[in-house]
Structure formats: structure tokens, C-alpha cells
Amino acid sequence: MGQIKPERRTRTDLIATAVIAAIVVVAGVLMWWTSSARQSESVPATSDAPIQLPAENVPRQVSVSWSTPSEVTAIPQITRDSVVSANGGTVVAHAVADGKQRWRYSRNLPLCATAAGWSGGDNSVLAVFRNSRGCSEVMSLRASTGTRHMSRSSDADSEVHLSIDSSYALLYGPTRLETWGSNLVRGIEYGRIDAPVNPDVTPGRSECRLYSALSGADRVAIVERCDGDPGYRLTVLSSNLTSDEKIRQWGSTLITTSASSPPPRVIAATDSTIAVYDGGGDQTGAVGVPGGPRIRLFSPQAEVRADHPVAGDPGAPVRSEPIAEQGVISFWTGKSTVVLDATNATPLFQVAGSIGAGTIMAGQLLVPMPGAISVRRAYDGREEFVIPVDRKDAAGREPAAPVSLRVIGSTIVEQRDSNLVALH
Numbered sequence: 001m002g003q004i005k006p007e008r009r010t011r012t013d014l015i016a017t018a019v020i021a022a023i024v025v026v027a028g029v030l031m032w033w034t035s036s037a038r039q040s041e042s043v044p045a046t047s048d049a050p051i052q053l054p055a056e057n058v059p060r061q062v063s064v065s066w067s068t069p070s071e072v073t074a075i076p077q078i079t080r081d082s083v084v085s086a087n088g089g090t091v092v093a094h095a096v097a098d099g100k101q102r103w104r105y106s107r108n109l110p111l112c113a114t115a116a117g118w119s120g121g122d123n124s125v126l127a128v129f130r131n132s133r134g135c136s137e138v139m140s141l142r143a144s145t146g147t148r149h150m151s152r153s154s155d156a157d158s159e160v161h162l163s164i165d166s167s168y169a170l171l172y173g174p175t176r177l178e179t180w181g182s183n184l185v186r187g188i189e190y191g192r193i194d195a196p197v198n199p200d201v202t203p204g205r206s207e208c209r210l211y212s213a214l215s216g217a218d219r220v221a222i223v224e225r226c227d228g229d230p231g232y233r234l235t236v237l238s239s240n241l242t243s244d245e246k247i248r249q250w251g252s253t254l255i256t257t258s259a260s261s262p263p264p265r266v267i268a269a270t271d272s273t274i275a276v277y278d279g280g281g282d283q284t285g286a287v288g289v290p291g292g293p294r295i296r297l298f299s300p301q302a303e304v305r306a307d308h309p310v311a312g313d314p315g316a317p318v319r320s321e322p323i324a325e326q327g328v329i330s331f332w333t334g335k336s337t338v339v340l341d342a343t344n345a346t347p348l349f350q351v352a353g354s355i356g357a358g359t360i361m362a363g364q365l366l367v368p369m370p371g372a373i374s375v376r377r378a379y380d381g382r383e384e385f386v387i388p389v390d391r392k393d394a395a396g397r398e399p400a401a402p403v404s405l406r407v408i409g410s411t412i413v414e415q416r417d418s419n420l421v422a423l424h
Contacts, residue, residue: 044146045093045103049081052096052409055362058375062387062412062423066099068092071418074319075357076406077116079143080123083413085420086114091127093146096411099422103146109137113171116143117164122182124149126169128162135160135173140184152184155192163214163321165269168239170215172222177213179220179239187240188220188247203235203249214322215239216269219250219300223264223276231256232263234302236274251302262315264296267322267331267338268345273305274298275345277333279314295338295347308347311335320402326360328378330367332402337367339381349381356402366412368403373412389423391416 072086082093082102090106091114105127112128112135123144129137134156140149157173164170168179168187176191191208207227214221222235234255238248255264261279268275280292293312297305312333322331328348329340337354340347351358351367351374358367365378366387373387391399391414399416406413412423 039108041104041106042146042148043101043104045144049095049102049144050097052081055407055410058362058364058366058387059410059424060385060387062373062389065097065411065422065424066094067419067421068094068099069418070415070420072111072114073415073420074321075323075404076413076415076420077114077125078119078406078408078413079116079125080119081144083408083420083422084114084116084125084143086111086127087418089129091125091141093125093143094420096408096422105139105141105146105148107137107139112160113162115162115164115169117169118166118182119143122149124182126162126164128156128160128171130158134158135171138171138180138184140182150184152180152186154178154186154189161213165216167218168215170213170220170239172210172213174209174211177210177220177222179215188237190220190222190237190247203237203247203252205252211263212265214266214269217271217300219269219274221266221269221274221276223255223266225259225263229254229259231258234264234266234274234276234298236298236300236302250300253298253302253304255296255298255304265316267295267316268324268329268340268342270343270345272300272343273345274300274302275329275340275347277310277312277316277331277338279312279316293333293335295340297345310338310347310350311352312338317402320357321404323357323359323404323406325406326363326378328360328365330357330359330365332357332404334401339365339378348379351376351381356404359405359407361407361412366405366407368405368414370398373405389414391421 068085069087070085077084085092092104093102109129112130116125125141125143127139128135136156138152142149160173178189179187205226208224210224212223218239220237235252236250264276264278276296295308317334320332327342336350336352338350356368365376367374375384404415414421
């Protein structure tokens, strides 16, 4: 049997091979050059953080332990063992005792939003960065170490709000929203969708502007105004798609007769109730009820249930966010802190003259007041004692309201303007 001669490689073959190899190298370099890994810096934790046991008592006196800038957050972000700040394009986890850096994650992009969540499970910190597609780059970081966990990218508005409940993260802007699980797999997208795979997947409203949204109990409650609506609408959706890949709408109701007043704000979403702060615009379904600021309660199907008058501004303050802790939800209306039962969103009481939302420590409610923290019984609001707090800066200026509180271990953390301040 004769030997088969090898194919001869021509000069053209060699040139083609070289060109293909060069293209592969260039593509690899371009992928590396534009990758998030090259444009980021990750400095993980070098040791475990001490376990933060719940406080047994509320202190009678506190002093500033440490402080750090955090312009991206509106309320303190707390993980299982650290306090998280977000500034510029950098997320930092701080040791509770002294504020020293435990880990850091930076990008050469500005941060849009940062939130910590799922401390009883995945214990994650989500960081949302702005690029040419809006606030579209999302990174999940392991809260204990700061290492990259998961990431996702999709179309988004250039200004967004991020919140996390027990099951889902919610990101929304003026024209669209998304929910994700802790694995960053999308539950739903609603609003502006540039290239819908299935145009029949969403409810049949168009040109909707989203003013407020909050997730809870596997539902998303949204205050919006759509094409043809005379006033603001409350819409309640499922946080995840149905088995046939459609959005389930539990209900949608016009809740004001005009849009001449500031839009209402969703402040709670429970199994049985959606709570909305309404500053006193024209309210539908409130026949015979005098106007003025109030907490309005709706069913999960967006049906009107009850109204509770409160002291507040016509529009909820921009940086005021609800804080849910240990069975209660607190929300600052601009004139008072309203405390709601976290199970059914029923308002329990309000604290007049406060300057922000409160939190629970050792079973008692802590509410920020001018020059102090008011310590109250969580079930009826009766004041037990006051902790003096000097919040003046070097120039003698008080921080602008709201001042919001969170607690980790025996440390009280305040968000004052664009700074986090730890009190111990």
C-alpha cells in the first residue's frame, strides 16, 4: 500500500492561518479590555468578622465610634456582620467596632444603588452601576468576603431605586422595573421593554410612568400613571412569571382623581395588605373622608380598605425609605414617623416631631429626634427614655432630615445626609 503524501500548505494557507490567529488574539484582548474584571478592583476580606449578637439592652448614652461617606445609600445597609457604605464607584464593608475596611469592590463606573439583603441565607450585597444603557450592570457580592458572586446586565433607566425583601430584589426607575431572585435570575420586567419576546406577556397599559414600587409577599406594588389615566394608579403584580411566561396582575385601581398633587408612595407590601402614604391629593374610594395626609390600606388586589390620617408633607420626602425590622415598619412622612404592624400593615401609632425612620433594638423602638434618639415601646409608642445625640458637624450645622437608623449588635448606625455614623 503506497504512502499518502501530506497536503502541501501554500503561502495563502499560511497567511489565512496567521490572520485567524491574529483575530482570535485581538478578540481575546478586546474581551479582556472591556470586561468587568479588568475595570474592577476587588479586595476581599482577609479574615472572618466577629459574630454580632443581638443587643440585650438599649444604651442610655452613646458617642460616635466612627463615620464614613456613603452618598449612594438612603438608609444604613447592614449585612450579617458588617456595615456597608457606597460612594462614587466603590462599595466597602466596614467592621462594626471601628469602621475599618473588611473588603472593598470598585468599578470605573458610578454607582446607582447599593443594598444588602438575605442575611439569613445568601447574605449578599447588590451593587448597581451606570453605563451607556443606564443603571444596567448589577453585581452580587458575598457579604462575608466581598468576592464576586453573580452578575447580570439588562436595559435600565438612568436613575433607579433598589430594595430587597425576603425573596426578591426590586430595581425600578421612571419607565421600567425588574425583580430578581438571590441568584439574579429575573422574575419579571415591567414597563418599557425595547424588544419584547412575547408582546402579550404584560398587562395592556401603555406609556406608564412609575413613581413608587415595593416588593413583598411575592408581590410588587406600584404607583404609576399610564396613558389616559386622570390620576395615579396602584397596580399589584406577581414578583415572578406564570407557568406560561406571563405577568400575573392581581389588581390595578385608580387611587386619585387627578395628578395635580405629588404621587403617593408605597411603604409596605404584606400577605394581606398594601400600605400607601398619600399626602392628601384627590383620593378615590375615600368618600366622606376629609382630605390631608394619610396612610391608605389596600387589599392585594388593589381594592380600597381603610384610611388612617397622619401628620405629613404633601409629598413623601425623596430620601425617606421604609425600614422593616422585627415585626414593625417605620416610615417618615416629613413631619412624623409612622409605625405599622409588619404582618398586616395596620398603622399602630405615629411619633410627631421626628426626623426620620426608626428601628428596633432589644425589643424597643428607636426613633431619631432633633438632638436625640427617642426610645419607645414598640407596641404602643409610649416613650421610655431619651438618648442624647449631638449630630452637629464641625461648623455647628445639623444634618438635613431624614436621619434613618439601623442596629447591628450593640451599635446604632445612622444615615446622616451622605454619611454613615456608628454610635456605641
